[in-house]
Amino acid sequence: MKQTFLDGIIKNNMVLVLAIGLCPALAVTTSAYNGIGMGMAVIFVLVFSNLLISLLRNIIPKNLRIPIFIIIISTFVTIVDYTMQAYVPPLSRQLGVFVPLIVVNCGILGRAEGYSYKHPPHYSVMDGLGIGLGFTIVLFLMGTIREILGQGVWLSIPGVFPGFQVFGEAFTNSSVILMILPPGGFLAIALLMGLFNHIRRHK
Amino acid sequence: MKNKVREVSVLFIVAIVSAFLLSFVYKNTKPVIEEYASKTLNENLLKAFPDSQVHFETVKNDTIWKVYKGEALVGIVFRNGRQGYSSLIRPIVGVDSTGRVIKILIPKEGLAETPGLGMKVTEVWFQEQFSGLALGEIWLRGGNENGKIDGITAATISSRAATAAVREGLEKFKCYLQGGVIEGEWYVDDLIQLSGVEDVEELIEDRLWKAKDRFVYLSYGEGFISQVGVLVSIWKDTVLAIHIQCPEEGMEETPGYGTMVASIEFESRFDNVYIGDIDKVDALSGATMTCEAVKKAIKSGYEELMVGSE
Numbered sequence: 471m472k473q474t475f476l477d478g479i480i481k482n483n484m485v486l487v488l489a490i491g492l493c494p495a496l497a498v499t500t501s502a503y504n505g506i507g508m509g510m511a512v513i514f515v516l517v518f519s520n521l522l523i524s525l526l527r528n529i530i531p532k533n534l535r536i537p538i539f540i541i542i543i544s545t546f547v548t549i550v551d552y553t554m555q556a557y558v559p560p561l562s563r564q565l566g567v568f569v570p571l572i573v574v575n576c577g578i579l580g581r582a583e584g585y586s587y588k589h590p591p592h593y594s595v596m597d598g599l600g601i602g603l604g605f606t607i608v609l610f611l612m613g614t615i616r617e618i619l620g621q622g623v624w625l626s627i628p629g630v631f632p633g634f635q636v637f638g639e640a641f642t643n644s645s646v647i648l649m650i651l652p653p654g655g656f657l658a659i660a661l662l663m664g665l666f667n668h669i670r671r672h673k
Numbered sequence: 674m675k676n677k678v679r680e681v682s683v684l685f686i687v688a689i690v691s692a693f694l695l696s697f698v699y700k701n702t703k704p705v706i707e708e709y710a711s712k713t714l715n716e717n718l719l720k721a722f723p724d725s726q727v728h729f730e731t732v733k734n735d736t737i738w739k740v741y742k743g744e745a746l747v748g749i750v751f752r753n754g755r756q757g758y759s760s761l762i763r764p765i766v767g768v769d770s771t772g773r774v775i776k777i778l779i780p781k782e783g784l785a786e787t788p789g790l791g792m793k794v795t796e797v798w799f800q801e802q803f804s805g806l807a808l809g810e811i812w813l814r815g816g817n818e819n820g821k822i823d824g825i826t827a828a829t830i831s832s833r834a835a836t837a838a839v840r841e842g843l844e845k846f847k848c849y850l851q852g853g854v855i856e857g858e859w860y861v862d863d864l865i866q867l868s869g870v871e872d873v874e875e876l877i878e879d880r881l882w883k884a885k886d887r888f889v890y891l892s893y894g895e896g897f898i899s900q901v902g903v904l905v906s907i908w909k910d911t912v913l914a915i916h917i918q919c920p921e922e923g924m925e926e927t928p929g930y931g932t933m934v935a936s937i938e939f940e941s942r943f944d945n946v947y948i949g950d951i952d953k954v955d956a957l958s959g960a961t962m963t964c965e966a967v968k969k970a971i972k973s974g975y976e977e978l979m980v981g982s983e
Contacts, residue, residue, distance in 0.1 A: 500788070526687075530683060531683055533680060534680050534683065537684060538683070541684075541687050541688055541691050542687065542691070544691075545691040545694055545695060548695055548698070549698050552698050552699060552706070553698070555702065555706050556702040556705035556706045557705065559706075559709050563782050563783075620788070647787075647789035650788045650789070651787070651788065
């Protein structure tokens with residue numbers, strides 16, 4: 471069980487190892503807070519869809535498994551979407567279309583097909599938690615890199631908290647705008663992937 | 674065969690359960706979502722027209738509001754969009770009764786200009802420049818000799834679009850500052866045509882006019898999507914002619930269906946019809962609701978204006 475959880479974070483890390491679910495990872499990580507928000511949404515969907523699919527794994531017919539997976543996943547995604555719109559509207563606006571797009575996040579369908587359809591519920595939930603947390607950590611780190619370099623602040627929450635001032639005023643006014651533009655996403659992800667693989671190889 | 678039925682029923686049950694679950698979530702989150710939206714809207718309107726004693730009356734959703742202090746019209750707030758560098762820039766603009774801009778507000782939501790460059794249109798210093806300007810001054814410096822707006826360095830397209838959105842919106846909506854006609858004055862030409870003379874006497878403002886040998890009244894009926902305006906000329910109990918607001922004049926019924934009623938052919942069906950026989954006029958197929966709206970407008974206008982005032 472514990473191993474399943476840890477594997478989800480490290481050995482099967484969605485972004486850094488499997489390199490899936492990159493689209494939201496690149497698009498929403500302009501700030502650390504956005505990264506956490508997106509990660510939380512994915513954890514919720516992943517845990518519940520894994521649980522349900524695993525519980526129903528003996529009933530779901532093999533031929534129709536993909537449409538059933540999609541229905542289950544999109545149900546949870548829609549629940550997350552509505553809930554976020556209602557209770558954290560600013561975050562929901564920031565993440566925009568990438569919340570509904572979790573439906574087609576291949577990471578989630580991949581776990582349904584590759585893991586929870588073949589494993590008992592408690593393992594599947596652990597796998598969902600692990601994979602989701604691994605995804606969240608990477609998004610948070612990417613958001614951190616991009617926000618600090620691109621805006622000079624860290625952990626800002628729109629309308630609530632202006633963020634910790636990492637560098638002085640002078641930096642904020644002439645920050646590395648590139649980092650919050652799309653290329654910044656690729657740079658951040660490359661940096662993290664390189665670092666991650668380096669550490670794993672020399673362990 | 675039996676196997677297939679089983680497989681499909683599993684899919685069916687999953688879909689049904691999902692639908693129930695979602696309708697439950699939808700029902701419970703919808704009021705919260707709507708409340709937030711109306712709260713944000715109200716906050717934005719107050720930011721564009723900072724006066725705690727006014728109330729806003731929606732003329733057109735998300736586009737134009739009239740601002741009243743008590744009974745008096747003290748200004749308008751409008752929202753007008755213009756394509757920026759990579760998204761639509763839609764400032765919310767408060768205008769006082771003299772036609773000068775009070776304040777503008779460019780919300781970040783839905784805006785996807787370049788961060789750090791075009792996104793600077795959301796900054797306070799840029800938006801404050803608009804305060805107090807009249808129509809002719811809302812240009813970038815250099816774009817027009819009277820221009821009073823400093824553009825944003827390296828974001829000319831975004832600043833030009835924001836400025837143009839304010840200017841063009843003001844030009845388009847400033848007519849709402851005059852008088853109480855919410856619907857604008859789409860019927861002016863038609864009024865002359867229906868009354869047969871140019872100098873009509875206004876008996877009730879924007880509702881009832883008297884010409885040489887007839888009365889003309891304006892009435893609205895609730896159509897399929899929107900209010901449908903009808904201008905009716907009448908003598909005693911007989912409708913002489915009608916004119917139905919057409920899409921060019923702001924009617925917003927379903928294109929191709931409801932809008933068909935605004936044709937000369939349909940309008941002529943009402944020529945010389947006794948007011949009690951209005952319901953007998955044939956409706957157009959595909960536009961039943963809109964035809965009903967027209968008939969209702971004719972009848973209610975007659976009862977309210979003609980019967981009441983005679």
